[in-house]
Amino acid sequence: MRERLRDIESRADCERLVRAFYGRALDDPIIGFIFVDVARLDLEAHVPRITSFWETVLLGARSYGGGAFRPHAELHAKVELREGHFAQWLHLWSRTVDELFAGERAELAKAHALRVARAFHGRLRTLPSPPGPPPGATGLTVTQHGRRG
Ligand code: HEM
Numbered sequence: 001m002r003e004r005l006r007d008i009e010s011r012a013d014c015e016r017l018v019r020a021f022y023g024r025a026l027d028d029p030i031i032g033f034i035f036v037d038v039a040r041l042d043l044e045a046h047v048p049r050i051t052s053f054w055e056t057v058l059l060g061a062r063s064y065g066g067g068a069f070r071p072h073a074e075l076h077a078k079v080e081l082r083e084g085h086f087a088q089w090l091h092l093w094s095r096t097v098d099e100l101f102a103g104e105r106a107e108l109a110k111a112h113a114l115r116v117a118r119a120f121h122g123r124l125r126t127l128p129s130p131p132g133p134p135p136g137a138t139g140l141t142v143t144q145h146g147r148r149g
């Protein structure tokens, strides 16, 4: 029988959620390369910051100082962060939340991520981005069939 899940209650819970999310995201076929190859994410440096973000949003701590958009704008200058990337990010996040926690804060974690994703994506669309992923970034060969436009 499945154990009853409890809600997110502490910074340690936020960190557990964040680590579980990155455990998936870094290996993900759609968005993994952005963290690994493009951003070359230093996970041990990043986890405390993103844990503080969620502790601030979910538990009312003041441990996160803001400025979450900027690193995404810098990333977007290297590889276009598209709607499909955000959709996959949100999918992995919601799945991870639902696997580990249940309750009001768990719901808020999903809802707030959706708001931030929409806001980020809307802002990024106003910024220039490179024409496509840098060579070799995805490990996939993109072929074009026919011409559009
Ligand atoms: C408990 C209440 C809330 C807390 C503590 C909170 C906290 C935060 C924090 C810390 C950020 C990151 C800001 C930055 O990095 O500069 C953020 C971003 C954001 N929040 Fe909330 N939030 C709350 C409620 C809400 C609600 C109710 C909405 C909308 C209905 C909302 C919409 C957004 C959006 C759209 C962003 C992204 C803004 C951007 O484009 O950078 N938040 N929030």
Ligand code: HEM
Residues within 6 Å of the ligand: 031, 034, 035, 039, 041, 046, 049, 050, 053, 066, 067, 068, 071, 072, 075, 081, 082, 085, 086, 089, 112, 113, 116, 117, 120
């Ligand atoms: C396509 C989707 C996304 C990608 C590829 C992505 C990627 C990244 C990367 C690589 C960093 C680290 C940047 C660095 O330290 O140099 C980062 C930071 C961060 N991301 Fe995202 N992200 C995405 C969506 C989101 C969403 C939807 C949220 C909202 C919950 C979010 C919240 C944050 C926060 C709070 C940080 C920390 C910023 C700081 O250091 O203060 N990201 N992201």
